[in-house]
Amino acid sequence: MKKFLAIALCALMVLAAVACTSTPATTETNTETKFKAGFICLHDENSTYDLNFINAAKAACEKLGIDYVLKVNVPEGQECYEVAADMADSGCSIVFADSFGHEDYMIQAAKKYPNVQFCHSTGTKAHTEGLANYHNAFASIYEGRYLAGIAAGMKLNEMIEAGQFTAEEAKIGYVGAFTYAEVVSGYTSFFLGARSVCPTATMDVTFTGSWYDETAEKEGAQKLIDGGCKLISQHADSMGAPTACENAGVPDVSYNGSTISVAPNTYIISSRINWEPYYEYAITACMNGQAIDTDWTGTIATGSVQLTDLNTNVAAAGTQEAIDTAKAALEAGTLHVFDTANFTVGGETLSSYLADVDSDDAFTPETEVISNGYFHESEFRSAPYFDLTIDGINLLDTAF
Secondary structure, eight states, X not given: OHHHHHHHHHHHHHHHHHHHHOOOOOTTSOOSSSOEEEEEOSSOTTSHHHHHHHHHHHHHHHHHTOEXXXXXXXXXXXXXXXXXXXXXHTXXXXXXXXXXXXXXXXXXXXXXXXXXXXXXXXXXOHHHHOOTTEEEEEEOHHHHHHHHHHHHHHHHHHHHHTXXXXXXXXXXXXXXXXXXXXXXXXXXXXXXXXXXXXXXXXXXXXXXXXXXXXXXXXXXXXXXXXXXXSEEEEESOSSHHHHHHHHHTOOEEEESSOOTTTOTTTEEEEEEEOOHHHHHHHHHHHHTTOOOOSEEEEOTTTTOEEEOOOOTTTSOTTHXXXXXXHHHHHHHTSOOTTBGGGOOBTTBOOSOOEEOOSOXXXXXXXXXXXXXXXXXXXXXXXXXXXXXXXXXXXXXXXXX
């Protein structure tokens, strides 16, 4: 009997030891029971663009109580397919990628793994690929950029009134990554916002040929400042341009998040897409076996288009009130960013324009996008297709 009790006690001690040394599931490990999502990012947390996605992914997964796998610094090449395939093989039911150049490789993965959902931000091909498990998403960020442009125009007016330069010298500089429609739509909407309050404003745009190149972005901003630009904005992902502005004492409007940490004396405001609502929507649909929109477009109303807090130490007086008024008009549908009454192309007001919405290899324009007096951006697909160069904007280079 004693021998039996000793053996039983020993067995209980072994079981207790095993229980104490088991590894609990975390949000970045696989389990047999929990739903798991995968997230692919072009860069890491040092990129304001990717950090915006990373924060949204973590917040959505925490809210929904699911596991996730996050891979950063994944190039826009075959590596993206390999990472997506690995995520599918490891049990991810849904995989997201965050950069334009990831698209073809996400489509490749979607064809290989028909039982896994693949969602791609900024892409253009979901509505023509016809895959039930491949989806695009974007947001009406042109509205957020328009509102940020109002803050820029108000600052220009303040500097004009202070005698720092004349109204005719109110030139904005813009550091863009590529000449893609996404970038063109962004800088044009920003410019139209600025012009809505500072009608004499013009804008010079330079391109870096990279989404993230701190040196090139800083040099681009400095070139614009040296060329007489009084305020700088950007569609590029590093702290390069804001740092150049802080060093030169030139006001700055950022993108994808506040840059006040490096530019406390020059940063005004930033617009960004909040990806958390989309992640929550797509993951929940996947968990419930429901269809995910082929093209999903977030709005101000869905909380997908946001502005950071205004830096009132730099912004002009009355800026918040001007932004709030315009935001209300956008939400009411009484203000349209690309109202054709507010811009010309080659001196002409447009009444018709065929845009490249279906994105074939020849980039054939095939869709009429002007009606009711405005250009209907992000309505025929989620990703932007506004690719016009309007009067008042000067492109310094178009190699990218």
